[in-house]
Amino acid sequence: MEPVAINQKVLILNQNYQPIMVIGGKRAIILMYLEKVDVLEHYSDYVHSQSLSLQIPSVIKLKKYTRYLRNNITLSRKSIFLRDNHTCQYCGKKHLPLTVDHVVPKDKGGKDIWENLTTACLICNNWKGNKTPREGGMMLLSIPKKPSFVFYFQQFVKSKQHSWRPYLFMDPVKYD
Numbered sequence: 001m002e003p004v005a006i007n008q009k010v011l012i013l014n015q016n017y018q019p020i021m022v023i024g025g026k027r028a029i030i031l032m033y034l035e036k037v038d039v040l041e042h043y044s045d046y047v048h049s050q051s052l053s054l055q056i057p058s059v060i061k062l063k064k065y066t067r068y069l070r071n072n073i074t075l076s077r078k079s080i081f082l083r084d085n086h087t088c089q090y091c092g093k094k095h096l097p098l099t100v101d102h103v104v105p106k107d108k109g110g111k112d113i114w115e116n117l118t119t120a121c122l123i124c125n126n127w128k129g130n131k132t133p134r135e136g137g138m139m140l141l142s143i144p145k146k147p148s149f150v151f152y153f154q155q156f157v158k159s160k161q162h163s164w165r166p167y168l169f170m171d172p173v174k175y176d
């Protein structure tokens, strides 16, 4: 259990709450001991040594603002489906076999870029064939774009990273 627990992914926020990096639990604990960070959220797991037991941090925040270069999000099938919420961008259906569709087909000069790739179910993709949406009489539900920087971090969020969600704008604010 312990080697797994210490390898949990930890989200680091800058001093102004901007997400900057995902690191391993071990590195996060070192940063805690160096008093470089405040711990905002914990996992339910602990690491134990002879003298102490420590709850693994889940979200930490730098005490001092630090300049970081922004990562680039890798363009992949997986990241396109994630951007489009696993939803066909032509018919709006979920839970269908999904494909990546070139909005402007490749042989019409369409490129492999975020702005030209969208999620389409098999049926819509076959229907569209080698046409542009206009030629196929189809409408896109969203204009494909390069995802925001925060999206990079959202990819790491599984059920265990529930506590990250408010920091990555994944949970709507509740007014009640």
Ligand SMILES: [Zn+2]
Pocket (backbone or CB within 6 Å): 088, 089, 090, 091, 092, 093, 120, 121, 122, 123, 124, 125
């Ligand atoms: Zn569809």
